[in-house]
Amino acid sequence: MTAPFPTPVTDESQRLLSPDELAAALRDIGARRYHNLHPFHRLLHDGKLNKDQVRAWALNRYYYQAMIPIKDAAVLARMEDASLRRIWRQRIVDHDGDAPGDGGIERWLKLAEGVGFTRDYVESTQGILSATRFSVDAYVHFVKERSLLEAIASSLTEMFSPTIISERVAGMLKNYDFITKDTLAYFDKRLTQAPRDADFALDYVQQHATTPQLQRQAMAALTFKCNVLWTQLDALYFAYVAPGMIPPDAWTPGTGLVPEAAATTTAQAAGTGTLGPHDVPRLPRGVRLRHDAVRDQHVLLAPERTFDLDANAVAVLEYVDGTRTVRDIAGLLAEKFTADRAVIEADILVMLNDLATKRVLER
Numbered sequence: 001m002t003a004p005f006p007t008p009v010t011d012e013s014q015r016l017l018s019p020d021e022l023a024a025a026l027r028d029i030g031a032r033r034y035h036n037l038h039p040f041h042r043l044l045h046d047g048k049l050n051k052d053q054v055r056a057w058a059l060n061r062y063y064y065q066a067m068i069p070i071k072d073a074a075v076l077a078r079m080e081d082a083s084l085r086r087i088w089r090q091r092i093v094d095h096d097g098d099a100p101g102d103g104g105i106e107r108w109l110k111l112a113e114g115v116g117f118t119r120d121y122v123e124s125t126q127g128i129l130s131a132t133r134f135s136v137d138a139y140v141h142f143v144k145e146r147s148l149l150e151a152i153a154s155s156l157t158e159m160f161s162p163t164i165i166s167e168r169v170a171g172m173l174k175n176y177d178f179i180t181k182d183t184l185a186y187f188d189k190r191l192t193q194a195p196r197d198a199d200f201a202l203d204y205v206q207q208h209a210t211t212p213q214l215q216r217q218a219m220a221a222l223t224f225k226c227n228v229l230w231t232q233l234d235a236l237y238f239a240y241v242a243p244g245m246i247p248p249d250a251w252t253p254g255t256g257l258v259p260e261a262a263a264t265t266t267a268q269a270a271g272t273g274t275l276g277p278h279d280v281p282r283l284p285r286g287v288r289l290r291h292d293a294v295r296d297q298h299v300l301l302a303p304e305r306t307f308d309l310d311a312n313a314v315a316v317l318e319y320v321d322g323t324r325t326v327r328d329i330a331g332l333l334a335e336k337f338t339a340d341r342a343v344i345e346a347d348i349l350v351m352l353n354d355l356a357t358k359r360v361l362e363r
């Protein structure tokens with residue numbers, strides 16, 4: 001099989017790197033490709049997603065969590081050395097627990113329940129995006145088919161996860177009123193498990209990637225894994241942020257939820273659910289666009305609250321008249337600024353949904 005990513009054949013890539021240089025090269029891959037850089041994660045952590053978009057993330061990510069121990073069992077099955085297996089098996093215990101009700105998968109189910117899903121719906125995996133399934137399954141296949149060195153190297157994304165986890169937990173707690181510390185308890189343990197696992201894997205890769213070719217294989221494996229994570233977020237963004245094209249059998253807001261959560265979603269659907277390109281946004285009763293002459297600043301004036309608006313938001317809101325769809329507005333802005341309508345549409349959907357989350361816009 002050919003390498004998934006062509007590696008440039010230059011003199012530099014033929015050279016055997018020292019263990020420290022190899023570690024630096026691996027870190028550099030993460031610095032350029034790790035999923036903390038993905039726009040979906042930026043929106044998630046900055047509080048820019050609405051509840052349904054956060055739900056879509058929790059639901060899809062469950063599939064990743066559920067498959068990790070299967071992936072690790074596949075890696076374990078390839079290890080001929082009992083001392084290696086003894087260490088690796090801890091990963092399976094971390095996710096599966098030692099008893100029912102324990103372990104990482106269970107904690108992820110708590111997270112999904114915390115945002116309103118029924119456990120059965122999440123465990124059924126029926127609403128998961130096909131692209132999520134394809135990416136995660138590709139990871140499992142990769143560790144079965146490639147060398148043990150590549151399988152272990154592909155787990156090295158965990159070197160970068162503690163930073164994103166801290167950022168995510170702090171951001172989500174601060175920005176979403178429906179997220180509690182308990183809901184995010186999954187991540188507490190990962191903060192110690194991930195560095196422990198990553199240290200072991202890095203040490204293994206440094207010791208076993210003993211030729212330039214093996215070192216390149218390890219780097220390609222990590223690149224592949226970054227792409228496994230990245231494509232999952234691409235799929236979420238496309239389906240649930242912009243253009244908001246949910247594939248036929250994937251989860252749609254309002255389904256798979258416990259009755260109380262479904263009831264609030266239905267109530268919100270009339271007002272502030274996820275806005276898509278064909279929705280007609282409008283300002284709710286009592287919310288007005290005003291120019292504050294003293295500060296020379298446009299604001300949205302809502303009962304007991306005001307929101308400062310930047311020039312882009314003002315340009316969009318001037319077209320929000322309760323008759324135009326998001327797509328109409330994007331078309332007008334595209335003409336006005338001679339820009340690509342699809343790009344504008346994607347941007348304004350994020351902005352409008354942010355305002356909807358703050359309840360100063362509805363459809």
Ligand SMILES: O=C(O)c1cc(C(=O)O)c2c(n1)C(=O)C(=O)c1cc(C(=O)O)[nH]c1-2
Pocket residue numbers: 068104154155156157158159160161164165190229
């Ligand atoms: O929250 C995250 O951003 C994140 C990233 C990663 C990762 O980088 O692969 C893992 C996890 N979480 C995680 O929770 C987890 O159990 C895990 C296992 C693995 C792996 O490749 O074996 N990665 C990750």
